[in-house]
Amino acid sequence: MSDLWLKQAAETPFDAIATGPLEDVDVAVIDSGVDATHPDLAGRVVSQWTVEEAEGRLTAIELETGTNNDTFGHGTAVAGIIARIAPNARIHDIRVLDARNRGDPTASLVAFRHVLSKRHRLINMSLAIPASQREPLYKLCESAYQRNQIVVAAKRNVPVTDEGLPAEFSSVISIDNHAVPEMGLRFIDQGLIEFATLGNELTVPAPGGGYTVKTGTSFATPTVTGMCCLFLGRWPALRQFELKTILKARAHVAL
Amino acid sequence: MAMDRSLLSHYLGIAPSSREEGVLRLLLETAIRTVDAAEGSVLAYDRDANDLRFVMIANGPGSLIGQRVPIGAGLTGLAALTHEVQIGAPTFKTVDDANNATGVEGEPSAVIAAPMVSGDQLIGVLTAVRFKAGHRFTTDDGRAYGNFATVAALMLDQHNRLRELAGGADELTTAGGYGPEEARILNALATVARTRPDRLPRLAQLFEQMADIAV
Incomplete structure (x- = not known):
């Protein structure tokens, strides 16, 4: 990328990018599912999956597109934020949270393998995966980096034993929740987590058609996913390290 | 509460x-x-x-x-x-x-x-x-x-x-409002009584000696 591109990417207002020419970008949302019937998400969710046990092992099963696949509201909120920011986002819903699998952390690994095989360009991971899955998750994130698939991951709200996985890995873009202006960015100088944006009191779509207010790193993360979706729509050849460079440059510009 | x-x-x-x-x-x-x-x-x-x-x-x-x-x-x-x-x-x-x-x-x-x-x-x-x-x-x-x-x-x-x-994973001592230390001792004794009752006289002797020292 030339310096001019970097300057443009760092300085063009998001609204201007969003209303300019954009290529579609496939965005995977690995979460609690998405209510694709919500008016804010109508026509934006292009595939829906659930990770369930079939023939003795967890596997990604395709659902009919355009259904309410979310009983928690977490994934619908995440997808709603991405859809609002990035008009070029084609959202793929992969549900990993389910009472029947008791939140089995390996469901997220199955979902990761699924989105890697589908070559979705952006992967939003607002859920932290337990440290017991660190090694296989690390390899999957490395694979994503090598395939130029970009993972945006949330820091834990209350880090005790880890900051959040996969957010700790350098192969992903990691996000914290800070009190910055909406669509503002902060670069975090120290530690494993790189960027922060607003994740407080965000009004988001809720399953069933209404709206609610959410707070947490989970909801800061899709804001950055939405930003990356805009950059990739405008400059499709961008690689992950270039996106980080742009985000860092914008953090300095914005604050 | x-x-x-x-x-x-x-x-x-x-x-x-x-x-x-x-x-x-x-x-x-x-x-x-x-x-x-x-x-x-x-x-x-x-x-x-x-x-x-x-x-x-x-x-x-x-x-x-x-x-x-x-x-x-x-x-x-x-x-x-x-x-x-x-x-x-x-x-x-x-x-x-x-x-x-x-x-x-x-x-x-x-x-x-x-x-x-x-x-x-x-x-x-x-x-x-x-x-x-x-x-x-x-x-x-x-x-x-x-x-x-x-x-x-x-x-x-x-x-x-x-x-x-303390060997009390299966059952919880709840009687008498005992504190956790007492409950641990009682659980351990219950285990011995259940599995090796022949050792109880020796244990009783040990406790008597310990009480003499501690009190």
């Missing part, structure tokens, strides 16, 4: 009137004061039924005790499955209603659900509730409540590890 001692014993391994029960109650009360919540509760994870049950309530209706909460929906279930602190508000019809936090009398206006986790194992969920319209919980509230849940989980985990070491 409402609680059901048999539920506490069954799900959390806490003997009635024990120090652990008092510490859990203290943590819950301190936690709700810290975040200025109207009510708080402890829900224990029922592994067999794969749901949550109210076992302790602070400032709320005691009738909730024993009630089951499904794990497959809602903020509490989400905290249980993700092992993450969740901060939420009710659902409104429109964006404006949500922004203005138009409240409904008697309905929660804000909720925190903080998981109590040991390693990868879920123990339960600590919740906090506000009822005043527009009074939402902040990120700092969530972090503070999450820290209390972490300490509660650590306390319960350590207590149950000690109980296992």
Whole structure:
């Protein structure tokens, strides 16, 4: 990328990018599912999956597109934020949270393998995966980096034993929740987590058609996913390290 | 403060009137004061039924005790499955209603659900509730409540590890309001009595000697 591109990417207002020419970008949302019937998400969710046990092992099963696949509201909120920011986002819903699998952390690994095989360009991971899955998750994130698939991951709200996985890995873009202006960015100088944006009191779509207010790193993360979706729509050849460079440059510009 | 001692014993391994029960109650009360919540509760994870049950309530209706909460929906279930602190508000019809936090009398206006986790194992969920319209919980509230849940989980985990070491993992000594040390000694004695009753005379002799030294 030339310096001019970097300057443009760092300085063009998001609204201007969003209303300019954009290529579609496939965005995977690995979460609690998405209510694709919500008016804010109508026509934006292009595939829906659930990770369930079939023939003795967890596997990604395709659902009919355009259904309410979310009983928690977490994934619908995440997808709603991405859809609002990035008009070029084609959202793929992969549900990993389910009472029947008791939140089995390996469901997220199955979902990761699924989105890697589908070559979705952006992967939003607002859920932290337990440290017991660190090694296989690390390899999957490395694979994503090598395939130029970009993972945006949330820091834990209350880090005790880890900051959040996969957010700790350098192969992903990691996000914290800070009190910055909406669509503002902060670069975090120290530690494993790189960027922060607003994740407080965000009004988001809720399953069933209404709206609610959410707070947490989970909801800061899709804001950055939405930003990356805009950059990739405008400059499709961008690689992950270039996106980080742009985000860092914008953090300095914005604050 | 409402609680059901048999539920506490069954799900959390806490003997009635024990120090652990008092510490859990203290943590819950301190936690709700810290975040200025109207009510708080402890829900224990029922592994067999794969749901949550109210076992302790602070400032709320005691009738909730024993009630089951499904794990497959809602903020509490989400905290249980993700092992993450969740901060939420009710659902409104429109964006404006949500922004203005138009409240409904008697309905929660804000909720925190903080998981109590040991390693990868879920123990339960600590919740906090506000009822005043527009009074939402902040990120700092969530972090503070999450820290209390972490300490509660650590306390319960350590207590149950000690109980296992004392050979009392299968049954909890609840009679007579004994403290944890007495319960450990009695559990150990019960194990010997059950498995090697021939050693009891020698143990009695040892205890007599120890009592002579200690007193």
